[in-house]
Amino acid sequence: MPQPAEPPVRRPTVQDVAREAGVSPSTVSRALHTRGYASPAVRARVQAAAERIGYVADHNARNLRSRTSTSIGVLISDLRNPFYADLAAGIEEELRAAEYQMVLVNDNGDPAEEMQAAETLLAMRVPGVIVTPVTAKCPQVLQDNGVHVVCADRELGRSNSDVVLSDNKAGALELTEHLIALGHTRIGMLIDETKWSTGAGRLAGFRAAHLDNGLVMNEDLIAYTSFDANAARQTTRRLLNDHEVTAIISANNVLAQGALAELKDRRVKIPRQISLAAYDDVPWMSLVQPALTTVDQSTVEMGRSCARLLLARIRGELPAKRRIVKVPARLIVRGSTGPVPR
Amino acid sequence: MPQPAEPPVRRPTVQDVAREAGVSPSTVSRALHTRGYASPAVRARVQAAAERIGYVADHNARNLRSRTSTSIGVLISDLRNPFYADLAAGIEEELRAAEYQMVLVNDNGDPAEEMQAAETLLAMRVPGVIVTPVTAKCPQVLQDNGVHVVCADRELGRSNSDVVLSDNKAGALELTEHLIALGHTRIGMLIDETKWSTGAGRLAGFRAAHLDNGLVMNEDLIAYTSFDANAARQTTRRLLNDHEVTAIISANNVLAQGALAELKDRRVKIPRQISLAAYDDVPWMSLVQPALTTVDQSTVEMGRSCARLLLARIRGELPAKRRIVKVPARLIVRGSTGPVPR
DNA sequence: CGGGAATGTGGCATCGATGCCACATTCCGC
């Protein structure tokens, strides 16, 4: 038998259940939703009837009438990057548990795609959106239309939406101090952006670690690159050529790939000759040899936090004041960092 | 300013646009959707009006009335596994291009969660679902309710839904022959399941390669394990203890982690002492040293295929006959495989 | 120049569930 004859499938409605159970449609609605009055007997009868005829409520009708929806928009930059995948996984887990659905959109970090997605989510009348923003305009537009917004991982400029962030400064500080404690004083920092809170925070932590330990930091050791493993590799190359660093910190998992590739290519002994560490622990970092010392930002938990926060907001459980959640970052020392050479 | 005062936000409706443009609601609907008659002049006027007052159509109302939806359900087992993430990314890309939305649900490979998700998707009245099935029941129920289904990556028993598969047998055959050509005759196969088409196909390819090359395969070298890196590690340990294999093939990326961990732990030289290869290329496999020889199943493209197939089906562009798409698998030779020792 | 086709536009019912109000019972305490 091929696909069932096109969709002439007539799905049972509340009316059908009502008839089957011998009550009115209104009662069916109440009985199935535990909301409002309905005697236990009737409730049982209705549920049985619904079950019997295979009734599945129509979300579209429900949403339309009740001006709500249980779909949540999730707007991320790159699903293929394990950071975003983990974030989405955490979000989905929490949403599913609360019987919400996740509409996932990949905006590829492109402002136009991001706005397009925002528009679509508005059309869907989602009550809330979780976004790793590319542009401040996107969260803004959503909020202006009464959609609750939680920004994940970063914030742009001063916004007025809730936000869940890794404790970037503390994490980067701890990581940098770990290297300083090993005797490193010439540490390179591979970083792609510093305009968003993410990069800015990590850089701040890097700076603070030097300051706190009475070290004068050489600004030239901050190697600005772009968000791309190959670019990071080139930048690492220049960094190594131009400066005598004994350790490199990469600001995220993508840049770390480039740095590692370059070091392997040069047959540099890690950590004997150079130590390598990264912010944002992802699985491959413990598979390579030596395994990388990293800062784990509990990405899945961050996703869960975003979802919990958003749902609380939607349910009106939170005071109006904007909420900022900092997810603690945890240093994981592995084999790629060691005492400074000589 | 905190969150905008709760959602008293009144969004403009088709009526508002009609008033603004001085036409009837019906005309607005036609003008905005290029469907049916509408003079260019009126169309322009309506579009301008809609733009001016910031009209965004309500999908719920549209879906309800027109008994369609542009949301597609995507049911996968584990978003944190790069295989599924890539699959989802490919699907999303294609759906977004066609102005469809992706509702992503992680079922954790759990039949109960899977059925739950199917029910939710029925409630949403999605026209189609892409699923990496855990149970044959799930696609079945969906189809029985008139929802188009595409199974991705595997099929269970004989189903009657469209399916997109990696060419498992050919891929595994090519990979095994690569090892045989290097002189290996005692090759271990680390595999978790053989009931689904995926494992069955890969195992069949493994067998066929031996047969085609006149080798007698030792059935004991097929090491059955469970879908979990740690279990795979234990199984690898036993395999190495009990048999003198010179090469190991892992049936997927997760098992490969376990195998690699065990080999590294034993300080086995790869590929000098043992060659290691895996089906399902994922990024870390080219980051480790030596990089792993793998079979790339073009996961993202597989996702795109699923979406294209489903959309074509929804649009009724396909003959009733069930379609089976095989995505070619490609052998990527890297450093982890070499001539048999001695 | 008349009539039927072609082309636009408006009116109205409708998709399915639910919010709200009115009405019907039952239950108590005085």
Added chain:
DNA sequence: GCGGAATGTGGCATCGATGCCACATTCCCG
């Protein structure tokens, strides 16, 4: 035994967009 609360249940309008039909023009060709 009676009035008012407490508790259930049904009726009906409604959310917003669209499908369908009727009606109004315009067009064109015999």
